[in-house]
Amino acid sequence: MVADPQRRWGGASVAAIGRCVLVLFVGVTLAAGCSSSGGSTTSDAPPETNAGPGVVYVAVGAKETNNRDRADLQDNWPQIVFAESIPSGGIYVNLATDDATVQSALDGQLPQAASLHPTIATVWVESSDARLGTPASVYRQKLTALVDGLHAAGATQILLLTPATSTTDAGGDLADSVAQVAKATGATLVALGDVSDRADDAGQRRIADSVSGALRGS
């Protein structure tokens, strides 16, 4: 049974007096709690952060970026970049698809990226174009459009990744084309050196370190 809350001092009831003592008891208990555990609790809490938009990182690319066959997601290079180089509050979406060409990235991934309003983007689309023999001039033109589209979507840091060599069946050097597009558009070129398109854990780490280094330096 709980005392009727309407009863006040004028009623001078036993329950009212008991309620008074109970409330003081609760107050003193809270005061004691505040001076012991309560104080340390609040001092450990991280400061409040601005709920506004932060860094949005999108990874545009093909199977080297998608890495869907790898068992451990945590060791994929874009995930490592996100974990280690993107500040708290940041957002990351991997838009890559296994068989993406520069044309399909332009048609499919760019609109999705634009809807996310990215601030950072990595672009690595070469393997399918190399396999399909996309002419270097066409590749450059499409890649430039892709970079321009990301710029237009709000990306301020665009990193173009390329291995040491990436030659098409038609004889065009796509790695050289990527370098030319980077120079022309102001994007950051990340030369990965000799990497496999199915890099192991160590390879993923090497790629992530190169990208993170470029992010810090750009």
Place this chain on the structure above:
Amino acid sequence: MTWRDAIRLAARTVRRRPGRAVLTVLAVTLAAALLTALLTISTTAETRVLEQLSSGGPLAGIKVAAAAPDPGQVDQDNASPGAPKSLDDAALTQISELPDVREVVPIVSSKVYVITPARDRDNHRIGPFVEDLVGVDLTRVSQLPITPVAGRLPSPGATSEIAVTQGYLERLGLQRVDAPQVVGTALQVASPQVVADGGQFRVRGRWVKATIVGVVAQEAGDGQFLASAEMVAQARDWARAGIDESRDLKLSTSPYTGLFVVARGIDNVSKVRAQITAIGYSTSAPENLIASVRRYLHVVEIVLSSVGIIALVVAALGISNAMLAAVRERRREIGVLKAIGARDRDVYRVFLLEAGTLGFVGGVLGTLVGWAIAEAVGRVVNGYLAAQRLVGVQLTLPWTVVVGGIVGSTLLALLAGTLPAVRAARLPAREAVGGG
């Protein structure tokens, strides 16, 4: 003897024995201060403390699931829900409009994929796991059964702050005392979306690097992570933007995962539960638990009431004792007063005025001291509530407490002084002079 003479005589007597007067006033002051402080705190904190227990708040809460009721479970505290059923704005409005419902807080949740940087006891990396992210309106958290254990709650509207439950600590092999260890660390949290890739469907995540700002004990929803409703809404929107609204992931399609309904008092919980069941939703509420708590609360109330009454009786006995001592010491003075023509009622009036003066002065001082104590306690309580992101209390000193404190102390003193005053008045003049 006129009233003026009686007052002058009583005042002179008080001045002549300052030590006794001060001690008697002190006793009344302490009693009045205690009562004033208790009444002030009780009046203003009633909604924050007692109402939580008896008139509403989390303990008067009913959890409504996005599911039909199971007929065999309706009377149980933790009823198992029946078949899934959409809980939408229409249902929310219908429940909000029930006569004994004070407030309805929507709960949303979303499945998320989580990567933690923590390692287990054997220093092995903990693999990614799927868990529920529970979202609530954090401006109304005082209505919900959510208690911070360490750190703080996420800021209202924040989309990158989360609180974790003890279930998460257990996942990491940590105890409750280890809670501060995880505060300030970051988690990678992904909401899933079904997309097409090369003629196949696959899941794509929208990852958020969220900071763990606190550890909580929460019963608002089933899940190890608590966030703002806005953060969960973003996660759900992302999932729904997938192919066929990502139905392949078997995510709940109900607009709300649940509701937390606060009844107008514990007594109405059963009735409101029955009404919600009649509307067609499964409910659960700690009714049996509350009944047990209320029984224990009543026992505590009786014990504390007894303590309060004993304090009052002791204060009254103190005054009475001081006045009786004064009668014994002033027999000669009483005899002289009677010898020069003072009547019994004049002597009675002098002693009663003396007792009343002591009570009045003690009452005034006690009310001031009591208000100061209530202020100090109120500041500490408000500091604690603010740290917990809960609504603070505004202390007010009701005029009834001021008047009641002063008048009550004076009346108590008059009551306690009645017997000594009667004894003094009935003392024969001859005996009084002789016995002096």
